Amino acid sequence: MNISYRLADIAAQFGGRVLGDAGVLIAQIATLEKAQSNHISFLTNSKYRAQLAGTRAGAVILGEADAEATDLPRIVSDNPYAYFAKVSALLNPLPEAKPGVHPSAIVGTGAQIAPTASIAATAVIGDGATIGAHSVIGEGCCIGANTVIGNHARLYPRVVVYHGCIIGDNLIAHSGAVIGSDGFGIAMDDGRWIKIPQIGRVVIGNDVEIGANTTIDRGALNDTVIEDGVKLDNQIQVAHNVRIGAHTAIAGCAGIAGSAVIGRYCMIGGGARILGHLELADHVEIAAHTLVGKSIREAGSYAAIFPFSKIDDWRKNAVHLRHLDDLAKRIKTLEQELKSLNSESLKGQN
Amino acid sequence: MNISYRLADIAAQFGGRVLGDAGVLIAQIATLEKAQSNHISFLTNSKYRAQLAGTRAGAVILGEADAEATDLPRIVSDNPYAYFAKVSALLNPLPEAKPGVHPSAIVGTGAQIAPTASIAATAVIGDGATIGAHSVIGEGCCIGANTVIGNHARLYPRVVVYHGCIIGDNLIAHSGAVIGSDGFGIAMDDGRWIKIPQIGRVVIGNDVEIGANTTIDRGALNDTVIEDGVKLDNQIQVAHNVRIGAHTAIAGCAGIAGSAVIGRYCMIGGGARILGHLELADHVEIAAHTLVGKSIREAGSYAAIFPFSKIDDWRKNAVHLRHLDDLAKRIKTLEQELKSLNSESLKGQN
């Protein structure tokens, strides 16, 4: 059962202006539709203001523009969405993990595990690895030799970090994530591929989250670098020697090819592909499913999506893509013919 | 070695009409090309009828239209493809897993494991989790605290189910699948992303199959829901608060963004992307590699695929996509000029 907080307690902690009964007790957060009387809810977009009428929430978080749109006890915030996130974190603390090493875990020679860290069942910590204070290494995780993980990390079950990687504080890594696997480096030699050893590392800053089954390859010679505050969704592929700038967020299934340099505060949509050896400026947004094949030097939003349609319409239209150049030439020819016809016609009129 | 069945035994179990020697013994199923005399084969498409001539199969499953296309012992069925599936399941039962908990598995406090269930080596069952009758939890699987898995589940090695998820009967989950990881919920606050706790669950119905390395995120506040009979191939990403309707099948590498609602009996092609907060009606088919960016209210097939070509042709044609609007305007201008020229010309004729 969750602890309850008075609305006044919440505002004391996170700021904002309380209107209505500041003593209402709040135990959980929920959508306007599902909230009960001991829940707080939130409105982050005035467009959905009508939903306030039907809610059974005990209190609401909302922005200045909607401050008077309800009589419910409420907190008015400049950024109701972030406020919601903070209140939810207060009401839903992560379960504490018991410090110590589970008897079924395997710890290598010379590994340094902070006394407040927790190493779960069947986890394997490599020789010389370091696990920081209050970090939680989940069931079945493997931490490679000499890898350093900072404080307050939370690795969910079955995360693998290869040897020699450096990770800052507050990492969250979800199950199946792989950090430090070999980059895809091969050279053709006399009809056979030979492997290029991948001797760089993965270096990750503070406050990074890595989604389930996301992979981040180690560098070929230099390092792959993920800066502070980067947020990666599930099943993202980050190739060797990529650098992702601070506070960039990337949605599921995106792929970043080798040596690409992504700026700070970028947002990359689901399934987007960034080709190798190119650069994205800060504050670039890439639409879902878009391939970026050249560097982008200017902040802004970019897209390359084929608009979907009924399959018969698609077939009818798409066939012309193989002849677009021909269509463009025919337009040009028409323009020239029409021009000469016009001048003929003018001559005729004279 | 497989058990053998007489053709008559098979027909007694699954129906259909036997023609030819009903006593032929069948031990395995194979393609027409590879089948031997103690194998049954199948023809599901009259187009390939010619392959019947060369087969060494002992018997064949086929449809009414092809009933007389061979003299081999045969079973005639309304749905030879489904019939093939059933016969193959009869001939290839899953190996039995020994009930009980392997000594190297770790079982949490208060977990309820049915006596007929099998918990394999190095699996970890969380506190308060429930594993139903005849369910098999493979090597290295992690089942989170208080998660409920129904009867006759088969989890292959290294599946992770996070805490508090609810799964029906007959689940098949392949290696590397992750169920219940956090959705990608972040809010920008003063130049930094803050995490939105993901407090919903994943709720999965009966008869669901989940492919290798597929990920299904838990809901942010409400649940992510996978209805009965849904079939998911490998490496699919299902984001938080998605609902997938019953009997929908999704091919590998597809991605469904947050809060999308997919109808029943949909078929989604490999690598397709469904954007967030939209709805697909029942019986919608999406072609491979197609991005769906708007709700689809009408059953039918939809596509958005750029037709491939030799790279020089592609380059020549694709460049015009950045000027399509200009081309369209030039066509309009031509039409107007031609129209005025035509009326000039008519005037000239008068």
Add this chain to the structure above:
Amino acid sequence: MNISYRLADIAAQFGGRVLGDAGVLIAQIATLEKAQSNHISFLTNSKYRAQLAGTRAGAVILGEADAEATDLPRIVSDNPYAYFAKVSALLNPLPEAKPGVHPSAIVGTGAQIAPTASIAATAVIGDGATIGAHSVIGEGCCIGANTVIGNHARLYPRVVVYHGCIIGDNLIAHSGAVIGSDGFGIAMDDGRWIKIPQIGRVVIGNDVEIGANTTIDRGALNDTVIEDGVKLDNQIQVAHNVRIGAHTAIAGCAGIAGSAVIGRYCMIGGGARILGHLELADHVEIAAHTLVGKSIREAGSYAAIFPFSKIDDWRKNAVHLRHLDDLAKRIKTLEQELKSLNSESLKGQN
């Protein structure tokens, strides 16, 4: 600390022509930018020749065309990129794994493990499986019953190989790879999908590398086949009954649908999709993010990429894709009208 080699020793081992001081000691390999005096660097493209000026490398590998572009001690090679790969492998040997079975590993009945093989902590080797000489099975790997893995394999932590698969020598498989999971085989029967047992195997040749979280499904009836020397990057999906020809290299996030046959020496770009039941000739190159929906019979490079642009430009242009057929018809109409106008005009002149 790495062992050092004289430049002459390196050339003695790998060939090439030494110019300058053949006695310089080399301990590591690095980029021209980062190399120190005991490092060797490399120039594989004359375009970057200017970088030679600033390097502090002790020696350089380069091609004939650049042989005189520096005074540094150097090795001149026909294929400097492959030469770099070989020198890097010499300088960066994989850490030796101690032969033997870790006490926490679980080995099934009748499994045959070569005395020189290494089975790491918490790995599980199934009944009747075979692990060849000098092979290393990483932490938490699961090798299915009766699977055969050849010599000198290196499986990183948490690789799963299902039962009954056959793998040659020198396999490298990265963490999270899944080999032999069920293909996506379902048949619709009276409103419900029924499963088609996947009774084929995965058969992998020699010298294959498989990236992190890549999945390779077993065959439905026949086998899925990966020939010698195939290199697969991360998060690739290979569906059932696919055949990938020798020495083909596939970049991250690509997907190959069921029963596709890929030729030898093909190169498939990141995120590309090859649809099922089609064939690619040898030496076919597919651009990143390209869908191939028909067989390709001729070697060469193929692409299908929508060029990206600023989102407003994209919106303006992309809308016409739903009307391309109409545009094409209007061009045709214009051509006809202009033609008849021209003949009118000619008549008028006569």
